[in-house]
Amino acid sequence: MANEKQSLVVLGAGVLGLTIAYLAALDSDVSFNITVIARELPEDMDSQAWASPYAGANWSPMELGGRDKRVKKWEEKTFNKLWDMIPTGLVKRLPTRFYTAQGQDISDLWWKDLVQNIRMLAPSDVPEPFKAGVAFDTVSVNPVEYLPWLQSELISRGVTFERRYVRKLDELKSLVGTDGILVNASSLGSRSIIGVEDTTLYPIRGQTILVHAPGLQECLIVELETGSEEPTYIIPRPGKGQPDTAILGGTFQPRNWDTSLDMQTARGIFDRCAALAPCLRSAESTILKHNVGLRPGREEGPRVELERIALPLHSTYDLILRNGGPTSERDHEQSILVIHAYGFGPAGFQRSWGAAEEVLELMKAQVSLKHNI
Helix, strand or coil, rough: CCCCCCEEEEEEEHHHHHHHHHHHHCCCCCCCCEEECCCCCCCCCCCCCHHHHCCCCEECCCCCHHHHHHHHHHHHHHHHHHHCCCCCCCCEEEEEEEECCCCCCCHCCCCCCCCCEEEEEHHHCCCCCCCCCEEEEEEEECCCHHHHHHHHHHHHCEEEEEECCEEEEEHHHHHHHHCEEEEEEEEEHCCCEECCCCEEEEEEEEEEEECCCCCCEEEECCCCCCCCCCCCEEEEEEECCCCEEEEECCHHHHHHHHCCCCCCCCHHHHHHHHHHHHHHHHCCCEEEEEEEEEEEEEECCCCEEEEEEECCCCCCCCCCCCCCCCCCHHHHEEEEEEEEEEEHHHHHHHHHHHHHHHHHHHHHHHHHHHHHH
16 A cells, blocks of 8 residues: 655664665565664674674574574574575575583474474584584575675665664654654663663673684584573675674673673683684684674563653653753643664564564554554
8 A cells, every 4th residue: 555655764774774774675565764863884893882883693492483483483484484495695594503511402493494404413523522513504604794784674665774873762853753753762771761761781791703714514502501601603604795704602691791802711712613624724724803792681681562651751850861952742742753773782683574574564554543543
């Protein structure tokens, strides 16, 4: 159906924000004037103020997917979408070996029907000190190429990008308009943006190493022991500009805001990964970059929901920043419709398409409601 265009403002240009904008721009049932607003944009790959550039950006099994049917649905949709994108070169088909210190059986794995070509490894193929292993095919992307691709696709469809530091939601009211929609995909920013102030958000510090290693053809993952902050993984990734690269990891340090490089940690990461893949110590393998990023964790899991927020914003301590003079009676009658999409922790890429589809359905329901009034 052809509808009159209304405003859609997406706050945040990480993988969630860009994917949401992409689906909204392509959907034939809705017609939006779309603006993406963010402090960091896809050209800011060296900024540590956002998480997407530093992601492993593969699909790998995580506990929440096995406990939450909604999250599992997001993961299934995202895996299938990325698998179908392999021929584009933006996504890599990734043979993977998953090692565990515990006994393992495929029937116990919640993700056994999600990945491709899953099978148990023979005991002779499982290195010490691990007790079992599973092989399967999954996917990975390269954020340095994938995020700019999403941005270029959006620009070609008339989506506007604006660099702006947003301190409070009502700064965007004039852009959203009277009947527009604001998507809040501001990641850890939602902890401090006035109007959201979600203190259940917390950082998960991740440190990794980017290497050029032509000898790496498989993804290798070691099951993280409960309470450990040192996961071990090797993730080869696609790339035309930088082929034959892989991410070595890593750390998983909840509530650690430190973005400085720790070389002792880097040494531990490299040694653990080289024990699994000795080719990392060969002359043809080189270290390209050390990465430190903050994943956007949330105590209650990812937040994807609709909220209508009354304006002007209020504060218990009456410390809200004001753009101008006193508020009028008309200001008190206003509100802004917000769809939140943040708090995906280490799994933003692997849940991005599924979560974005759910956000799009929330948008379409609001558009339908508007036209039925």
